[in-house]
Amino acid sequence: MIRIDCPYCGARDHTEFSYGGDASVPRPDIACEDIKAWSDYVFLRDNPRGAHSEFWHHVNGCREWLIVKRDTATHEVAAVLPARGNMP
Template sequence: MRLICPVCGERDRREFYYVGDAVALDRPEPDAGDAAWDDYVHNRDNPAGVTRDLWQHEAGCTAWIVVTRNTVTHEVLETVLAKDVKGSGT
């Protein structure tokens, strides 16, 4: 898979570090209990289709980018700097 870094251009995905879902997770309160924290740390949705993920260009400019991609077709639909989508649900 190839990702387009908004700073460096098109690169192999091996230059990037996948962080996870770009939508903020609902972090439990510190005293929420073991079950809530276990769910938060270990369980994630595994959607088929279009997702928005947070990646870091670790082996390049170190920029944080939001990648919109289709997990079924592996098509990358959009890449934008995370700072440019801050406050819009990410």
């Protein structure tokens, strides 16, 4: 059971959240028409053992999207940030 310290709601069990994938890759601008840029963003991901930055949605809470810095090997959470204003 991972505990996630939501910046809006406080520490909650991960069962209140849904996982939203890798948060380390910058998203191309909506106007970007480069197929390679979009392919890289959508399909190419590292699968690190260790420190990882990922999206979690507080879906059964405040419904804010968060960026969680989590160790994929130990599940230790180093930091939780609102996604707003902290995008890569």
